Amino acid sequence: MLNVSAEVVVVGNGAIGSSIAFELQRRGHRVVLVGERARPFAASTAAGAMLGCFGEVTTSLLASESGRAKLATDYRARAEWPEWDHDLGVASADEQSLHVARGTVVLLNSMGTAAVDSGNFQTIEEALREYGEPYESVDPEQLDWLAPDELARALRGLYIPAEHAVDSHRLLGKLEAAFLRNGGRLVDTAAAGLEVQGDRVVGVRLVNEERLTGDQVVVAAGARSLALLDAVGEIRRRIPPLVSGYGVSALLEVDGGALPTSVMRTPNRAFACGIHCVPRGEGVLYVGGTNVLTQVPRRYATVRDLQFLLECAVDQLSAELPRSGVRAVQVGNRPVPADGFPLIGSLGIEGLWLATGTYRDGLHQSPLIAKFIAAAVEGAPWEPGPLTTFTPVRGPLSSGEREEIVESTVLQALASGYEQRWRVTPEWPVRIETQLRREYTKAVETLHPSFTPPPEFVARMDEGLRGKLADYYAAWS
Known part of the structure; x- marks a missing residue:
């Protein structure tokens, strides 16, 4: 039996859970972070870690008030990253910046359809103008490195200089180091459920039947979060159900080592985030762009999805990629709520909080969510803003007519x-x-x-x- 008690138990050690644990610990709370260190089902370990909000804009997103609130959340979260990067560097004793790409190039190519690709590309540009965000039109044929197949030529491009990317693996390593250096404690196993007495949470039950006690519990276990809420079944029924947005990414060792300096991506299309690549340094290129809804998180990639990803990367990004080596195939499970919007805040049980449902934006939003949840745990006022729209116990938010x-x-x-x-x-x-x-x-x-x-x-x-x-x-x- 573990003899561990804490002020706060955080369940889930992906980008969101680890960020919440670090933020609370550095504020002086006694925190235990629960999660397998291998993170077998996490979205964060397979993420391209693009810190983009405008690159994710679609016509559907801006068709509802909830969608606009989500964009506003992403915009505010992006502003948190310079300070977050610095603070993590100091707290982890590793002051090398997390950034691996400077700026984002959004490409409109000939591989989709006018209704989806051209529509989303135009909407991205309209959102940039609405927010007064700096950007410039670029000629894709003048871009270094980009060399698509002739049948997948890029027709137009937008360069967004403030939308960067970080290395997700280094981010998770820094968060763990910063948490431990501030006195936090890790429990390297998975949670099985909550311990609830009356109208308050009192701890967490682990898969090995041991228990952790805590005054407050934050559930941030990604796509598996709601499976931990059986102890509050009636409340769980009033939360949008979660499924996994299973995705595949790959790390490629590029022949010759030449990499783009910016994120390169197409607009979102076909229920996914568009094909994209992110330089990781030392000749390593990240490629991603798949999303399949599954009711059970996946551990391994299917051959079909890996083949599709690599074919899209070769066709739409660089016909030189077939000579690259495949260093790693990564699988992530994004938490996707039934209405498409985040689940952030109190569950109506004293001391119990939820932070999940962020779909493709969890890593990007993690500094902002960490500060929001930390303030809630402390009972500190949080000014009305877009995050307060996404309280988890709610009726379905509309994503359009x-x-x-x-x-x-x-x-x-x-x-x-x-x-x-x-x-x-x-x-x-x-x-x-x-x-x-x-x-x-x-x-x-x-x-x-x-x-x-x-x-x-x-x-x-x-x-x-x-x-x-x-x-x-x-x-x-």
Whole structure:
């Protein structure tokens, strides 16, 4: 039996959990951080760690107030990183900057569709202007390193000088070192559930049946967070259910060692974040761009998804990449809520907090979320802002009108075909579009009279997911 008690137990040692633990520990709290050091299912270990908010903008995101609040959260989080990078350097005794890429180039190429790619590219530019964010148009043919296949030529480009990237592995290492140097304690195992007495949390039960006691508990275990809430089952039913946004990335040793200096990426498309690459230094290039919703987090990549990723990287980024060595294949599981928006704040049980559901933005938002949760634990006031929109016990937040969501699902499904270079005669895309629109409309109309999940959920609506959504919607009907 572990004889460990703490003021705060933080469950989950990815970027968000580790950041919360470090922030609380350096404020003078006695903190225990729970999680397997290997992080077998974490999103952070496979992340490109792009500190971008405008590069992630889509027409769907800006179609709702909740989506605009999410963009505002990303914008505020980006401003936290210079100080966070410095503070982690001092606290970890490793003052080398975490940054590995300076600026982001967003590429509009010929591999998607006008409705999705051109629409999102235009919306990115509109959001940049709305926020007064510096950017410039660039000619992709004048960019060093970029060498796509001739059939995937980039047509336009935007350079966003303030959207950088960090090395996610070094970030996690620094967070751990900073936490320990400040007196924190690590427990290298997974949590199995919570200990609740009456209306307050009193600790955490581990998978080995040992227990940790704590005055406060923060659950930040990514895609597996809600599985730990059986002790508060009725509350859990009123939280948007989580699924895993499973993604594959690769670290490539580039032949000759030449790397881009900036992030290079396409706009989000086909339910994913667009193909992208991030220089990691010493001839190593990160490539990513996949996202598949699964109800159970995945440990390993499928051959199909790895093949798709590498083919997209070769076609759209550099035809020279086939000569590169594959140093590592990485798998991450993003926590994706049923309405697409974060789950941050109190669960209505004394001392119990949740910090998950950040989808593709968790690492980017982690400094801001850490300070938000630390203030909440201390009972300190937090000024009204975008994060307060995303309290976890809530009815479904809207990501747009039902017809708009169905239409977005159809268009992104078609875009995935073009990105995979499907060969169909001209009349078939119209026929497929008609059938998909009919299928998706029926799926959402038979699910609930008014609540509609985001396009990723509509496109992957199997019986298990339908049951989870129906239970959640019933709790708010």
